[in-house]
Amino acid sequence: MTPLLDVRELVVRYGDFTAVDRVSFPVGAGETLALNGPSGCGKSSTALAVLQLRRPDAGEVLFEGRELTTLTERELRPIRPRMQPVFQDPYGSLSPRHRIRDAVAEPLKVQGRWNDTDGPTRVAELLDRVGLDPSYGDRHPHELSGGQCQRAGIARALASEPRLLVLDEPVSALDPSVRAGVLNLLADLQDDLGLGYLFICHDRAVVRHFADRAIEMREGRVTSG
Template identity: 50%
Template sequence: MTQPPVIEVNGLMRSYGGGRTLLGREKPVIHAINDVSFQIAEGETLGLVGESGSGKSTTGRAVLHLERPDAGSVRFRGTELSTLGQQGLKPYRKHMQMIFQDPYSALNPRMKVGRFVGEPLVVHGVDSGSSLQDRVAELFKLVGLDPSFMSRYPHEFSGGQRQRINIARAIALQPGFIVADEPITALDVSIQAQIVNLFQDLQDQLGLAYLFIAHDLSMVRYLCQWVAVMLRGRIVEMAPTEQIFADPRHPYTRSLLAAIPVPDPDRVRPDRPPFDVAANVPPREAPLIEVAPDHFVLDHQVQ
């Protein structure tokens, strides 16, 4: 990465369970994320990919401290966040935002969308009165919506429009970093490309850094400069996007890439044996090693 990082994550860990039941039996400990490290510079996007349950969403929430990590370091523009309490984190909340997977669930069905988008500006004391309405109208235009829609309710919009509203709220406070947690998964395929293009346009205009969590590797290749592959709570491979697609080193990465649909009936995909996730749990202590410039792979499974 050529620029100073907006967000730096080192050794992040989060687990659930543990302790004992009322009958004295031990509860299993689930290591949702284990020793996760990465950094994202201004204007760059890191795509976080992996199967469901691999720890992608937990990583996003832990980075934003929506869930407190058990261990590790998160720095925003050089400031350590992990040592701050709720009051100490509040000034940084407006600089780090999240966009959720389901655009309808993220909206308040009883609140007009104009008020919904403007709410962060009121909470942080940035705008009020007529200037607030003007700012919300600007945000609607920025995400491709007519400002006259500000007086409508969420049920009056399509899925793509609802996600645009959520994006408008996320950028209202001019953040430097956004976690986009599978923001196109719940949308029609015809709308997904429009939302991805909107993300790219906003990044070009505002210099945003994204952590883009996704399943669709074709969209990740289009939008992201870097890709990190997660398996059972660990990053098993991380590299520049084109390097991941051209020279995947971890067998799980190769399995994911081999599963991408090929829109050509005359083209035969290479026949690869399926990757057995249950039989290949990444060891907790194995480090990432650099196998090529900026290309890191979990050392015991480099091929």
């Protein structure tokens, strides 16, 4: 079966420094693959290259069987909604000027799927789906806790109806008790929606609990897994 995501011999360089050195892995639909390793090992650079937010210097990124690295930005535009990031900083990923409902609605508007009749209902459904009362849509990010704000970020990602979530340290900034709730939410969403997860994490205990498979990275290379 063709993997949802298939990364082959990926290379990312910053000047003379090689941040990602011939990294390869597949991720299946409904599967969580963790990239584990210390800070600076190339995990986040790999995630950015998978999302084509930082174009790789070599290698291939196949998503749903289509090679992405050769596509123009215009050709990538219809694909991007199906590959969504969830970042480490729950506050930094949402504009402080916008209410939560506007942040969740933005992907629908950008993709031309918003209308004033059904749109607000869809936003309320997304907030409810991630465990937030729809009334939280009237608040700004600073009025939410870190865990609530991360749930809002997940709702925003789900608005695009993705197949793959790239989760870059999504719980590392949260308190342990809150962390468990967000991980349980992600597990439930995966079960319900068949999402594939590329899970970036430095905490081996979290990886053992959450991931189906893990690969270890050191100095830009895969060392195990």
